[in-house]
Amino acid sequence: MTVRFFHTSDWHLGQFFYNHSRHYEHEQFLTWLLEQIKVKQPHALLIAGDIFDVINPSSQAQKQLYQFLADAHEIAPHMQxxxxxGNHDSGYRIEQVEPLLEKYNAKTVGVIRWNDDRTLDLERLILPIYDExxxxxxxxxxMPFLRSAEITGFNEHTTESQSAIAYLHQQLIAEAKRRKTDDQALILMSHAHMQGGETSDSERPIIIGNEEALSTTLFDDVIDYVALGHLHKxxxxxxxxIRYSGSPIPLSFSEINYKHQVVEVTIDPAKDQNKFEFEAIAIPRSIxxxxxKGELTEVMQRLKSLANEVIQNIDHREYVDIEYHTATPPQPNLRQQFEDALPKDRYRLVRISRQYLSNENNAEMKKSISLEPPTPEKLFQQIWQKKGYSVDDDVSKDFLSLVAEAQKQLEDDHRN
Known part of the structure; x- marks a missing residue:
């Protein structure tokens, strides 16, 4: 029997981007996703964690999710x-609304639970998917995000995180094998950092106890598809x-070039070969x-050359991040100059950063490598110059007097 489902993850509903709400962008994504569900009528929609951006999401973010579930159920009543x-979610919070979710043919798994005899509660973690x-x-x-406190110390197999993770996978896959028939597919949904996955700068580290990222050897060959969440690419x-669907919108500037998508998966267990097929459905970017990036004159030129059609609603305007390169300290009114260079009423300048360029003398000095340990004075000069300030005699004197004072304090402490 063929199963068709959508794999998506890392919605991060309720995210604020440099103090700007992403509500409109998420609304556009969810409207688009509803249209895909209406046309494709999949058996299931999988959301692999980080549904919300914070553990205590706003009422607006929660309403956005539950309204989507209601609308999805109306246009595809058979779809689960x-x-x-995910690591951004409160597992207990998202499980509290189970009666509401049942009305929309939805289920959520927030935490790993154990029975009184310290065996794993398998029933809640292995979910059937039905056809029409x-x-x-x-x-x-x-498999929700695995927090160490929720999976360790229950029996001899869970003495530490890595052994507990292996035990959980073994137990769940073994039970799923017992339940499934040859004409039923087996899917594993997990929110985890896998070895070999490519990260962006917007993902909060989730590796448990500084252990290594997880290995795909955890996944038995019997699994037809692994739907992963956490990495945004x-x-x-x-x-x-074994795939990450990625996030539906760019959650940082490092994700500008990501091809955001929902993965449509079809599995036909009756086939001996090519049982699994997928199609990446590109998500249109609403903002x-x-x-x-570049030297100041280049940055100014590029700002002025941006598209200049007005966008009336400020919440719909495009985001701009500037990284300018200079060898001199910034001018006091530089932000205003950037704002003036941008076409009016279309953009939101959300970040300005500066990369310090060394002058020619410093560049020549860098070519010769010194093996001498740096003195406090040299370290201070390097940091001070990197910040864009010049080191004059008064500054040097002030710093050296602080060093002398600190040295004297150390000597006094040693004598005492």
Whole structure:
């Protein structure tokens, strides 16, 4: 029996981007996704964690999710929405609304639970996926973000994080194998950092106890598809059927070039070969991001050459990040100069950063490598100059007097 589902993750509903709400962008994405659901009518929608951006999401962000679930259920009543908690989510919070979710044919797995005899509560973690005729076409192992306190210390297999993670996977896959028939697919949904995954600068580190990222060897060959969340760049991990769907909108400027997508997956267990097929459905970007880099004159020129059609609603305007390169300290009114160079009423200048360029003398000095340990004075000069300030005699004297005072204090402490 063939199963068709959408794989998506890392919605981060409620995110603020340099104090600007992303509500409009998320609304545009969800409207687009509803249209895809209406046309494609998948058996299931998988949301692989980080549904919200913070553990205590705003009422607006929660309303956005639940309104989407209501609308999705109305246009595709047979479709199940299966969600897991990510590291940004409160697993307990998203499980509290189970009665509401049931009305919309949705289920969420927020935390790992254990039975009184310290065995794993498998029932809640292995979810059936039905077709239009209420026949089970697939099973989904739902693996939320694994917090060390929730998975260690329960038995001899869970003494530390890595052994507990391996134990969880072994137990769940073994039970899923017992339940599934040959004509049913097996899917694993997980929010984790896998070895070999390419990160951006917007992902909060989630590696448990500074352990290594997880290995794909955790996944048995019987699994037809692994739906991953956490990394925002769409990508496969070693195998085509082990994939991150990525985030639906760019969550930082480092994600400008990401091809945001929802992955449409079809699995036909009856086939001996090519059982798994997928299509990446590109998500249109509702608000553009611009990262402008270069020396000041180049930056000014590029700002002036940006598109100048007015966008009336400030919440719909495009984001601009400027990184300018200079060898001199910044002018006091530089931000205003950047604002004046930008076409009016179209952009939001959200970040300005400066990369200090060394002058020619410093560049020559850098060519010769000194093996001498730097003195406090030299270290101070380097940092001070990197900040864009000149080191004059008065500054040097002030610093040296502080060093002398600190040295005297150390000597007094040693005598005492």
């Amino acid at each position: 929405t299966l969600m897991i908690a 005729h209420k026949q089970i076409v697939a099973w989904c192992i739902a 769409p990508q496969k991990v070693q195998h085509p059927h 553009q991001l611009h990262k402008i």
